[in-house]
Amino acid sequence: SQQGEEDPQALSIQEGENATMNCSYKTSINNLQWYRQNSGRGLVHLILIRSNEREKHSGRLRVTLDTSKKSSSLLITASRAADTASYFCATGGSETSGSRLTFGEGTQLTVNP
Amino acid sequence: ETGVTQTPRHLVMGMTNKKSLKCEQHLGHNAMYWYKQSAKKPLELMFVYNFKEQTENNSVPSRFSPECPNSSHLFLHLHTLQPEDSALYLCASSQVMGGKNIQYFGAGTRLSVL
Numbered sequence: 001s002q003q004g005e006e007d008p009q010a011l012s013i014q015e016g017e018n019a020t021m022n023c024s025y026k027t028s029i030n031n032l033q034w035y036r037q038n039s040g041r042g043l044v045h046l047i048l049i050r051s052n053e054r055e056k057h058s059g060r061l062r063v064t065l066d067t068s069k070k071s072s073s074l075l076i077t078a079s080r081a082a083d084t085a086s087y088f089c090a091t092g093g094s095e096t097s098g099s100r101l102t103f104g105e106g107t108q109l110t111v112n113p
Numbered sequence: 114e115t116g117v118t119q120t121p122r123h124l125v126m127g128m129t130n131k132k133s134l135k136c137e138q139h140l141g142h143n144a145m146y147w148y149k150q151s152a153k154k155p156l157e158l159m160f161v162y163n164f165k166e167q168t169e170n171n172s173v174p175s176r177f178s179p180e181c182p183n184s185s186h187l188f189l190h191l192h193t194l195q196p197e198d199s200a201l202y203l204c205a206s207s208q209v210m211g212g213k214n215i216q217y218f219g220a221g222t223r224l225s226v227l
Contacts, residue, residue, distance in 0.1 A: 030212040031212065031213065033215065040201065040221070040223065041220050041221065042115065042117070042203055042205075042218030042219050043156075043203070043205075043216070043218045044115070045215050045216065045217070048213065048215060088156070090216075092214055100158060100161065100169065101158075101216060102158075103155055104155060105154075106155070
């Protein structure tokens with residue numbers, strides 16, 4: 001199956017609620033990234049967490065990484081309608097992956113006003 | 114504005130046509146990528162170029178032909194495509210160093226093959 005699998009596939013919440021998305025991967029990594037994609041547009045990098053980090057914050061985003069479980073989570077706090085998008089995790093940066101990133105299938109987040 | 118520009122944004126072509134997608138990056142990056150994104154499928158890496166040299170061809174059919182004349186420009190030449198090739202084609206660039214590979218994406222070309 002895919003390196004970088006997100007769950008849930010789709011998430012619908014109300015404005016002001018928190019949204020949590022999870023990502024699992026299979027091989028060793030140097031870092032893990034999260035990207036956002038608005039409908040029909042390109043992906044935008046949100047945050048990178050290194051394999052020796054457990055948690056990282058950026059504004060309303062909080063990312064955790066558990067290398068023993070090969071999993072990561074992205075938490076968006078106090079969500080807004082403008083956060084509606086697809087969110088992808090991406091792994092790479094290892095000696096074997098070179099410049100390749102492998103993206104998961106994504107979580108479609110809908111924030112209802 | 115990500116610094117990566119793709120043209121055209123939309124393209125409709127017949128199966129016998131020849132067309133090209135263009136990507137330009139203004140970020141001084143050393144690597145460029147073509148991805149294919151189909152509905153309900155993960156992003157598929159097609160080609161990777163490092164310093165203008167192709168370093169990866171992910172088993173892409175020969176009807177897709179990439180060209181990288183310099184480190185700022187990347188083309189994808191299309192010919193005799195099939196309807197299943199209809200998808201969003203994304204270009205990205207990055208400065209690969211120290212294991213970090215943050216990619217910057219263009220807005221994509223929405224391709225429809227009739």
